[in-house]
Amino acid sequence: MAGSVYKIAEGNKEIVVVEYSGCKEAEMIVTAAEAKRVIVEGGKKIFLLSIYGPGSRATPGFMDYLRKETTDVLPFLDKQAVVGLDPVKKLILKGYNFLVKRNIRAFDTREEAITFLLNEHTTDRDVPDYLK
Numbered sequence: 001m002a003g004s005v006y007k008i009a010e011g012n013k014e015i016v017v018v019e020y021s022g023c024k025e026a027e028m029i030v031t032a033a034e035a036k037r038v039i040v041e042g043g044k045k046i047f048l049l050s051i052y053g054p055g056s057r058a059t060p061g062f063m064d065y066l067r068k069e070t071t072d073v074l075p076f077l078d079k080q081a082v083v084g085l086d087p088v089k090k091l092i093l094k095g096y097n098f099l100v101k102r103n104i105r106a107f108d109t110r111e112e113a114i115t116f117l118l119n120e121h122t123t124d125r126d127v128p129d130y131l132k
Contacts, residue, residue, distance in 0.1 A: 003031030005038050010118055014046050021053025021084070028062045036073050045078040047117040051110065052084040058092045070100055079124045080104045081113035103127050 004019045018035040020028050039046060052058070085093060085106045097104055102124045107113040116122050 002027050005035045013118055015117055016046050016048050018050045020056040021051060022055040025059045025061050029065045032065060036069055039073050039076045045076060048077050048080045049113050050082045052089060058089050079117050081116050082106045083110050083113050101127055
C-alpha cells in the first residue's frame with residue numbers, strides 16, 4: 001500500500017497531510033520525499049499533519065531519511081502535528097523533537113490535530129527546557 005500526500009484548505013490556511021498508514025519503509029521514504037517536494041515547491045509557510053496509522057513503521061532507515069531531509073523543509077513549516085503514534089513512536093517523536101528543536105505534538109485523532117494546527121494561539125516552537 002502506498003502512502004499519500006494531499007492538501008486541505010481551511011479558510012486562508014493550508015494543511016499538507018502526509019498519510020503513512022499501511023506503508024513499509026521504502027513506501028514511507030517515497031511518501032516523505034513527495035511531501036518534501038510538495039512543501040518546498042509550494043514556497044510558502046504551511047501546516048503539516050503526518051498520519052502514522054496501522055502498519056507504518058518508524059524504522060531506522062526512515063528516521064535517517066527524515067533526519068537528513070528535515071533541514072530543507074523546516075523553513076516552510078509553520079506548525080506540525082502527528083496522529084496515530086503508539087507509545088514507542090511517541091518516544092521516537094521526543095527524540096526527533098530534540099533533533100529539530102521543535103515541540104511537535106502527537107494527537108489521538110485527526111480532528112484534534114487539525115484544531116491544534118489552525119489555532120492561532122498554539123505553536124510547536126514552545127520547546128521545553130529538556131529539549132534545548
